[in-house]
Amino acid sequence: MKRLSPSLFNLGSAVFAGPGIGAGYAGVITGSMILLIIALLCALVCALLQAIAFQRAVGDRLEAILSGIRPAAPADDDLRRL
Known part of the structure; x- marks a missing residue:
């Protein structure tokens, strides 16, 4: 299953922020x-979606960093040749 992009969660957050601001203003x-x-x-929904987007962005960045790290080659044991 493909992971959703963090930008989609940011878009969802913006969709919920608009009515929230309007309802808050009208309520006051x-x-x-x-x-x-x-x-x-x-x-609350806006904050939850922002937190998910942040977690996905950090996870993608960490995965990109870790993919560049390769395991070190085993050290040559020169003592066996003596």
């Missing part, structure tokens, strides 16, 4: 607790 203006809870839930 109208004093509606329901809209403020919706804004809080959108912020």
Whole structure:
């Protein structure tokens, strides 16, 4: 199964951030607790998606770094030749 790109999680986060900001602003203006809870839930989903994107980006970077490391060749034992 192919892993999703971190940019897709960032896009999902942006999709949830827009309505969250709108609901938070409307909740403050109208004093509606329901809209403020919706804004809080959108912020929670946004933070979760950002955390997943960060974890994927760091994992991809670490995998790229580790792929360049090759195991060292075994040392020659000169004592056997004596």
